[in-house]
Amino acid sequence: MQDKSRRTFLFAAGTGAAAMGTGFSAVATPEGAHDAAVAADVTNFGAKGDGVTHCGAAFQRAIDAAESAGGGIVHVPPGRYLLERTPLIASHVHLKGAGAATVLCGLRPDNHRGAALISNKGQQAPGYEGAHDWSISYLTIDSPHTNGIVVTHATRVYIGHIYGVDVYHHFVDTAGRDILCEHLFLTGRSGTSTFQVDSLSGAQTIWDGQEAVSPLLDGTDTENLILQNAIITATAGHTGHRPHHNTSIHFHGDEAQGFIFNNLLLGGATTGFYQDANTAYHNMQITNVQCANPGRALWFNPGKTQQRNLMIRGLIHTPDHAANDTETYAGMELYGRDGLLVLDVQLNSEHHRGTDFGLRVAASQQVHISSVQAVGTQGRGIWLHDHGDDTGSKTEQILIQGCMLRGFETGCVHDGTGTVHVSDNLFHEVSRHYHGNFTGK
Numbered sequence: 001m002q003d004k005s006r007r008t009f010l011f012a013a014g015t016g017a018a019a020m021g022t023g024f025s026a027v028a029t030p031e032g033a034h035d036a037a038v039a040a041d042v043t044n045f046g047a048k049g050d051g052v053t054h055c056g057a058a059f060q061r062a063i064d065a066a067e068s069a070g071g072g073i074v075h076v077p078p079g080r081y082l083l084e085r086t087p088l089i090a091s092h093v094h095l096k097g098a099g100a101a102t103v104l105c106g107l108r109p110d111n112h113r114g115a116a117l118i119s120n121k122g123q124q125a126p127g128y129e130g131a132h133d134w135s136i137s138y139l140t141i142d143s144p145h146t147n148g149i150v151v152t153h154a155t156r157v158y159i160g161h162i163y164g165v166d167v168y169h170h171f172v173d174t175a176g177r178d179i180l181c182e183h184l185f186l187t188g189r190s191g192t193s194t195f196q197v198d199s200l201s202g203a204q205t206i207w208d209g210q211e212a213v214s215p216l217l218d219g220t221d222t223e224n225l226i227l228q229n230a231i232i233t234a235t236a237g238h239t240g241h242r243p244h245h246n247t248s249i250h251f252h253g254d255e256a257q258g259f260i261f262n263n264l265l266l267g268g269a270t271t272g273f274y275q276d277a278n279t280a281y282h283n284m285q286i287t288n289v290q291c292a293n294p295g296r297a298l299w300f301n302p303g304k305t306q307q308r309n310l311m312i313r314g315l316i317h318t319p320d321h322a323a324n325d326t327e328t329y330a331g332m333e334l335y336g337r338d339g340l341l342v343l344d345v346q347l348n349s350e351h352h353r354g355t356d357f358g359l360r361v362a363a364s365q366q367v368h369i370s371s372v373q374a375v376g377t378q379g380r381g382i383w384l385h386d387h388g389d390d391t392g393s394k395t396e397q398i399l400i401q402g403c404m405l406r407g408f409e410t411g412c413v414h415d416g417t418g419t420v421h422v423s424d425n426l427f428h429e430v431s432r433h434y435h436g437n438f439t440g441k
Helices: 003-014 056-066
Strands: 024-027 038-039 050-054 072-075 079-083 093-096 102-106 132-143 151-166 171-192 193-197 223-232 247-251 255-265 271-275 280-292 298-300 306-315 329-333 335-348 356-362 365-374 378-387 396-402 404-406 411-415 419-425 427-428 432-435
Touching: 024 050, 038 056, 056 072, 056 079, 056 093, 072 247, 079 356, 193 223, 247 255, 255 271, 298 306, 306 329, 329 335, 335 356, 356 365, 365 378
Parallel strands: 038 072, 050 079, 072 093, 079 102, 093 132, 102 132, 132 151, 151 171, 171 193, 171 223, 193 247, 223 255, 247 271, 255 280, 271 298, 280 306, 298 329, 306 335, 329 356, 335 365, 356 378, 365 396, 365 404, 378 411, 396 419, 404 427, 411 432
Antiparallel strands: 024 038
16 A cells, blocks of 8 residues: 555545634644644643553543544644553554654553453444544553554554563554554563464453453454564564464454555564464465574464465574574474465574474465575474374475575475475575485476
């Protein structure tokens, strides 16, 4: 989506609306997208950025006023704002701060942790019928007792220029459709996965000031999500009493499609991308990713169905060996894919004491692996096999070409029943090049 188109989508609702009501003013929208938009300043509704005053109700009054005026920007000036309840953003409303200088922190009783810091209206709406065409941008999350930005039953959402310092579970947790996330700087600490792709099956609670309130848990998934131009290096899963799910990006939904992950720098957590077993994510692109995660760069477990179309291109995994130097190296592990492309990938494990595998592919068909450079110590460079249980899922229709493998005990291992065609692969200091049923050697 081009920047101009995105700005048009975000601010068209407020263009041309007259300034009205206490707390409103006409302001210029970012980068001159439109001449003016109706805006509310949260400080004119009672919010104080002193880190002490309860501001959740004031935020909600400002959002409601902007909604009543037909939409627009709700401005949050520099300061530290303590939210004793979860403000809910309305359709056509755009909550916008001043970047790192605007800090949001949530308040919870001593016996409760979690619930959303910020979410959207339409919590009890079915499917994708919650608030639509809303955004949140230029804000800092420093809220160790709460979750972060939670998208619930929403459509056409923009989340951008978010700075992540501390959060209880996830800085961003999505259960909606048509979502664009970009320019995220999630570099602090999260209790579990830093960025979560979710479904409405048991989480996404909000805090009403007294207790946690669940949305309609109808299983609505995240679909059509773009995450781009982001640095996600928060330490996850190492925070004592907090739940342990050690992942930068976590797929925790049911069955969905339409995902683009582009221009990302990942680290901090043990695993870069992690997909729960018995979920299914179709039509996904992962491109231009640098991983420093000390465990796997990707770990996609067996899905509830055979998953269609996954492309991984331009990924470099150079793990932080100092954080994991007693374990064997595992680069990327992928199960249950129909239409898998792995192109232009570098897997660098030479600093580990040993290597289990560089790339592992199981129970997948129509697989093309090309231009993979992997460096290991013992172990298997590329490892292919069937599912290994009674499902009968096989790995077949495989092409491996133009790969350069160094230092492994065996370059390519195929423990499955199908035939793998290989061509133009180079090996250096590899004890055994191939093991299994290969053609074209």
